[in-house]
Amino acid sequence: xxxxxxxxxxxxxxxxxxxxxxxxxxxxxxxxxxxxxxxxxxxxxxxxxxxxxxxxxxxxxxxxxxxxxxxxxxxxxxxxxxxxxxxxxxxxxxxxxxxxxxxxxxxxxxxxxxxxxxxxxxxxxxxxxxxxxxxxxxxxxxxxxxxxxxxxxxxxxxxxxxxxxxxxxxxxxxxxxxxxxxxxxxxxxxxxxxxxxxxxxxxxxxxxxxxxxxxxxxxxxxxxxxxxxxxxxxxxxxxxxxxxxxxxxxxxxxxxxxxxxxxxxxxxxxxxxxxxxxxxxxxxxxxxxxxxxxxxxxxxxxxxxxxxxxxxxxxxxxxxxxxxxxxxxxxxxxxxxxxxxxxxxxxxxxxxxxxxxxxxxxxxxxxxxxxxxxxxxxxxxxxxxxxxxxxxxxxxxxxxxxxxxxxxxxxxxxxxxxxxxxxxxxxxxxxxxxxxxxxxxxxxxxxxxxxxxxxxxxxxxxxxxxxxxxxxxxxxxxxxxxxxxxxxxxxxxxxxxxxxxxxxxxxxxxxxxxxxxxxxxxxxxxxxxxxxxxxxxxxxxxxxxxxxxxxxxxxxxxxxxxxxxxxxxxxxxxxxxxxxxxxxxxxxxxxxxxxxxxxxxxxxxxxxxxxxxxxxxxxxxxxxxxxxxxxxxxxxxxxxxxxxxxxxxxxxxxxxxxxxxxxxxxxxxxxxxxxxxxxxxxxxxxxxxxxxxxxxxxxxxxxxxxxxxxxxxxxxxxxxxxxxxxxxxxxxxxxxxxxxxxxxxxxxxxxxxxxxxxxxxxxxxxxxxxxxxxxxxxxxxxxxxxxxxxxxxxxxxxxxxxxxxxxxxxxxxxxxxxxxxxxxxxxxxxxxxxxxxxxxxxxxxxxxxxxxxxxxxxxxxxxxxxxxxxxxxxxxxxxxxxxxxxxxxxxxxxxxxxxxxxxxxxxxxxxxxxxxxxxxxxxxxxxxxx
DNA sequence: AGAGTCACG
DNA sequence: GACGTACGTGACTCTG
Numbered sequence: 022x023x024x025x026x027x028x029x030x031x032x033x034x035x036x037x038x039x040x041x042x043x044x045x046x047x048x049x050x051x052x053x054x055x056x057x058x059x060x061x062x063x064x065x066x067x068x069x070x071x072x073x074x075x076x077x078x079x080x081x082x083x084x085x086x087x088x089x090x091x092x093x094x095x096x097x098x099x100x101x102x103x104x105x106x107x108x109x110x111x112x113x114x115x116x117x118x119x120x121x122x123x124x125x126x127x128x129x130x131x132x133x134x135x136x137x138x139x140x141x142x143x144x145x146x147x148x149x150x151x152x153x154x155x156x157x158x159x160x161x162x163x164x165x166x167x168x169x170x171x172x173x174x175x176x177x178x179x180x181x182x183x184x185x186x187x188x189x190x191x192x193x194x195x196x197x198x199x200x201x202x203x204x205x206x207x208x209x210x211x212x213x214x215x216x217x218x219x220x221x222x223x224x225x226x227x228x229x230x231x232x233x234x235x236x237x238x239x240x241x242x243x244x245x246x247x248x249x250x251x252x253x254x255x256x257x258x259x260x261x262x263x264x265x266x267x268x269x270x271x272x273x274x275x276x277x278x279x280x281x282x283x284x285x286x287x288x289x290x291x292x293x294x295x296x297x298x299x300x301x302x303x304x305x306x307x308x309x310x311x312x313x314x315x316x317x318x319x320x321x322x323x324x325x326x327x328x329x330x331x332x333x334x335x336x337x338x339x340x341x342x343x344x345x346x347x348x349x350x351x352x353x354x355x356x357x358x359x360x361x362x363x364x365x366x367x368x369x370x371x372x373x374x375x376x377x378x379x380x381x382x383x384x385x386x387x388x389x390x391x392x393x394x395x396x397x398x399x400x401x402x403x404x405x406x407x408x409x410x411x412x413x414x415x416x417x418x419x420x421x422x423x424x425x426x427x428x429x430x431x432x433x434x435x436x437x438x439x440x441x442x443x444x445x446x447x448x449x450x451x452x453x454x455x456x457x458x459x460x461x462x463x464x465x466x467x468x469x470x471x472x473x474x475x476x477x478x479x480x481x482x483x484x485x486x487x488x489x490x491x492x493x494x495x496x497x498x499x500x501x502x503x504x505x506x507x508x509x510x511x512x513x514x515x516x517x518x519x520x521x522x523x524x525x526x527x528x529x530x531x532x533x534x535x536x537x538x539x540x541x542x543x544x545x546x547x548x549x550x551x552x553x554x555x556x557x558x559x560x561x562x563x564x565x566x567x568x569x570x571x572x573x574x575x576x577x578x579x580x581x582x583x584x585x586x587x588x589x590x591x592x593x594x595x596x597x598x599x600x601x602x603x604x605x606x607x608x609x610x611x612x613x614x615x616x617x618x619x620x621x622x623x624x625x626x627x628x629x630x631x632x633x634x635x636x637x638x639x640x641x642x643x644x645x646x647x648x649x650x651x652x653x654x655x656x657x658x659x660x661x662x663x664x665x666x667x668x669x670x671x672x673x674x675x676x677x678x679x680x681x682x683x684x685x686x687x688x689x690x691x692x693x694x695x696x697x698x699x700x701x702x703x704x705x706x707x708x709x710x711x712x713x714x715x716x717x718x719x720x721x722x723x724x725x726x727x728x729x730x731x732x733x734x735x736x737x738x739x740x741x742x743x744x745x746x747x748x749x750x751x752x753x754x755x756x757x758x759x760x761x762x763x764x765x766x767x768x769x770x771x772x773x774x775x776x777x778x779x780x781x782x783x784x785x786x787x788x789x790x791x792x793x794x795x796x797x798x799x800x801x802x803x804x805x806x807x808x809x810x811x812x813x814x815x816x817x818x819x820x821x822x823x824x825x826x827x828x829x830x831x832x833x834x835x836x837x838x839x840x841x842x843x844x845x846x847x848x849x850x851x852x853x854x855x856x857x858x859x860x861x862x863x864x865x866x867x868x869x870x871x872x873x874x875x876x877x878x879x880x881x882x883x884x885x886x887x888x889x890x891x892x893x894x895x896x897x898x899x900x901x902x903x904x905x906x907x908x909x910x911x912x913x914x915x916x917x918x919x920x921x922x923x924x925x926x927x928x929x930x931x932x933x934x935x936x937x938x939x940x941x942x943x944x945x946x947x948x949x950x951x
Numbered sequence: 952a953g954a955g956t957c958a959c960g
Numbered sequence: 961g962a963c964g965t966a967c968g969t970g971a972c973t974c975t976g
Contacts, residue, residue, distance in 0.1 A: 223962025
C-alpha cells in the first residue's frame with residue numbers, strides 16, 4: 022500500500038528504547054558465552070510489547086530509527102556539541118548491533134544514516150508523512166522532537182504510560198507552540214546536548230521573550246528594547262551563540278533518504294526468523310511468549326554446561342497447568358519426602374486478606390524445583406464467585422485442616438529443612454497464629470533488599486519481572502475489585518492452584534538466582550546479621566501489639582470535633598460564606614482572591630499553595646489563616662489519630678498491631694503501616710496527649726529507651742571531628758557547643774536563640790544543607806544562612822571533606838555504604854537534571870541515617886536473649902527508640918539490660934570514637950514514659 | 952490516582 | 961532571575 026491519506030506512521034526512537042532497557046535491567050549475560058545481553062533482552066521485550074499493543078490498531082507503517090556514529094553535521098558547526106556525553110558503558114557497546122538485528126527479526130524496518138542523528142531522519146519522515154496526508158506518531162520522550170508536533174504529528178511517551186503529547190502538550194513543556202520550540206531551545210540551550218543558548222536564560226524566560234516578540238529573529242533584532250538591562254545585554258552579546266544554538270537544535274527534515282515511506286509498511290513477523298534470533302540470544306521467556314502468540318512450536322534452546330550456568334540455573338518455562346492440586350495426606354506425604362530429599366522448600370500461604378493478625382489461612386503452596394509446585398487448598402468454600410451468598414460449605418477435594426497442619430508443622434519446624442519465602446514475616450505470622458514456629462528461613466525479598474536497596478522495590482511482581490522476565494498471574498481478576506471483591510477462600514480451587522503454586526515456584530527460582538549473588542555483592546553478612554534475623558523479632562513485636570485505650574481516644578475525638586465546629590463557624594464568619602475548610606484550593610481562593618492577601622503562589626496545578634509555612638507567615642497579621650492552621654491541626658489529630666487508631670484496635674487482643682516493613686526505606690530504616698505507629702504526635706502538647714491512650718496492662722509499665730543524638734554522633738565519628746567527639750565524650754550539650762565554636766560565644770553566655778540556630782545547622786548538615794533550605798527553616802535571609810554554613814564548614818572542615826568524599830564515592834559506584842556494610846544505591850547520582858541534586862543530598866544522608874538504622878537493628882536482634890529472663894516484651898521501634906512493656910517491679914532491671922544492649926549494639930563490628938548514650942523513661946502511658 | 956498537607960525520626 | 965533547594969517515611973483528604 023502506498024503511503025497516503027488514512028495511513029498512520031509510527032517512528033520509534035531506537036536509542037531511547039536501548040538506554041531505557043539498559044538501565045532498567047540488571048546486567049544479564051548470555052549463559053552459553055557470557056555475552057552481555059541485558060539491554061537487548063529489554064529491547065526485545067519492549068518491541069514485543071509494542072507489537073502486541075498494536076494488534077488491531079490503525080498503524081500502517083512503522084520504523085525503528087537509530088543513531089549512527091557519534092560525529093554528525095552538527096559537530097562541524099560546533100565542536101562542543103554533545104561533548105559532555107559520557108562514553109557508552111563497556112557492556113552496552115557490543116549490544117548495539119544486536120538491537121538492529123532484533124528489530125529486523127521482528128520484521129520492523131530499521132533505519133540509520135551515517136552523519137545524521139535519528140532525530141533528523143524522524144523529522145524528514147514525519148514531514149513526508151504529513152505532506153502525504155497521513156498521520157505520524159513519534160514514540161519518544163525526547164523534547165528535541167517536540168518541534169515536529171502538529172498537523173497530524175504527535176509524540177507518544179512510552180515511559181509515561183503511552184501519554185500522547187500534542188500541540189497542547191508541547192505548550193505545557195515549552196510555553197510556546199511547536200513552531201516556536203526551536204526559538205525557545207536556542208535561547209535556553211540544553212545542558213544534556215551541550216547546546217550553549219543564552220547564559221542565564223532558561224525555558225521560562227525564553228518562552229516569555231518569544232511570546233512577547235513573536236519569534237527569535239524579531240527578538241534579536243529588537244533586543245535593544247528589552248527593559249531588563251542584564252537580559253538585554255545577554256541577548257546582544259551572545260547573538261552569534263544564540264543563532265548557532267538555533268541551528269544546532271533545528272532538525273533537518275529535508276534529508277535525502279535512500280528509502281521511502283512505502284518501504285516502512287507494517288509486516289507481520291516471520292515466526293522462524295524471529296524465534297531463531299530470540300533462541301540464539303537464549304531469551305527463554307520471550308521465546309515462550311512469542312511462540313504462544315504466534316501459535317507455533319517454541320524452538321529448543323541448547324542447554325549450557327553446568328559450570329557456566331551456576332549463577333543462573335537452567336529454568337524450565339512457567340507452566341501453570343503443571344502445578345499439582347494436593348488433595349490428601351498420601352499426596353502431601355510424597356511432597357514431604359521430596360522436601361526432605363532436597364533439604365529446602367519454597368513456601369507460600371494464601372489467606373483471606375492482608376492483615377495477618379486477622380485473616381485466616383486458606384491454603385499453602387510448596388515448591389522444591391523450578392516449574393514443579395503444588396497447592397494445598399484447605400478452607401476454600403463451595404460457592405463460586407458469582408454466588409454472593411455462596412454456601413459456606415467447604416469445597417470438595419481439600420485435605421483436613423488439622424491433619425494437614427500437623428504434617429506441615431513437623432517439616433516447618435525442622436532445623437534441617439530451610440524454608441524459603443518471599444516476605445517471610447507475613448507467612449511466619451500466619452503460621453505462628455496456628456502454633457507453628459517456622460525456622461530456619463530464607464527470604465528472597467530481603468536478599469533483593471540487601472543487594473539492591475535503592476535500585477528498585479522488592480515485591481514479588483518486581484523481582485519476577487526483572488530477574489525471571491516473567492509476569493506473575495495477577496490476583497485482581499481472581500478477586501475482583503470494589504464491592505464485588507471476594508476473598509481468596511471463594512476463588513475457584515482450580516484457578517487458585519495456578520495462582521498460588523506459581524508464587525511458590527517464583528520464590529524458589531528467585532532464591533536460586535539471588536542466593537549465590539549475595540556473596541558476589543558482598544552483602545551476605547548484611548543479609549545474615551541485619552535482615553533475616555529481624556524477621557522473627559518483628560513478627561513477635563507485631564503480634565504483641567500495644568494496648569490502646571479506646572475511651573481516651575473517643576473522648577479526645579469528641580473534644581476535637583467540638584473545637585473544630587467552633588472554628589468552622591468563626592471561619593465562615595471571617596470569609597463571609599460557608600466553604601470546605603479541608604479544601605486547600607478553597608482556602609487559597611479565599612485568602613488570595615477574596616481577601617486579597619499578599620504572597621499567593623500558585624503551584625504546577627494552578628492552585629495557591631496554602632502549606633503551614635505560608636499560613637504561618639500570614640497568621641501574624643490575620644485571624645483567618647491562624648484559624649485555618651488551628652483547624653488543620655485538630656483535623657489531623659482527629660482523623661489520623663483519635664478516629665483511625667480506634668479502628669485498628671484488634672477485637673480479640675484489644676491491642677493495636679502495626680506492621681513493620683523491613684524493605685520500606687532505602688536507608689535501612691523500618692517503616693510502619695496500618696497503623697503507622699512511628700508518627701504518633703509528640704511535638705505539640707495537644708498532640709502529645711494522644712500518647713496517653715497508649716497504655717501498659719494492669720500491673721505493668723511502659724519503658725521507652727531512645728538513643729541520644731545518634732545521627733550527630735555518627736557524623737562526628739565518620740567525619741572525624743575531634744571537637745564534636747570530645748563534646749560527646751564529655752556529655753556536653755552538642756548544639757550549644759556547635760554554637761559556641763561557630764559564633765565564638767562562651768558556653769555560659771549562650772542564648773537559646775543562638776543555640777536554636779546551631780541546632781538547625783547541625784541537622785541541616787546531616788541532610789545535605791543548602792543556604793536556601795537553612796534560610797527557609799530559620800526564616801532568615803538567604804545570605805545570612807549561607808554565611809552560617811560557610812562558617813560551619815570553616816570551623817569543621819572534616820565535615821565538608823566527608824560530604825565531598827561521600828558524593829565522589831556515590832558517583833563512582835552508584836551507591837554509598839553504612840559503617841556496617843549496608844549498600845544503598847543512588848542510581849540518579851550521575852543524572853543531568855535536578856534529580857542529581859536530590860540524589861547528592863540523599864547520598865550524604867544515607868550513610869548516617871543508615872548506620873543509625875543498622876545500630877538499632879543490631880540491638881533489636883540481640884534484645885530477645887538479653888531480656889529473656891525478665892517479664893518484659895519489646896513492643897515498638899521508632900527509628901531511635903524502643904518501647905517495652907514490663908512488670909512494674911522488673912522495670913529497673915529491664916532498663917539496665919536493654920540499655921546495655923543498645924549502647925553496645927555496634928560492637929564488635931564498629932568501634933565508635935564516641936559513646937552511644939541511651940535515655941530511659943518509665944510510665945503507665947507512652948506519654949509518661951517518653 | 953495524584954497532589955497537597957502534615958504527623959514522626 | 962536557567963532550575964530548585966535539607967534526609968527518610970505513611971495516612972488522610974480533596975479533586976479530576
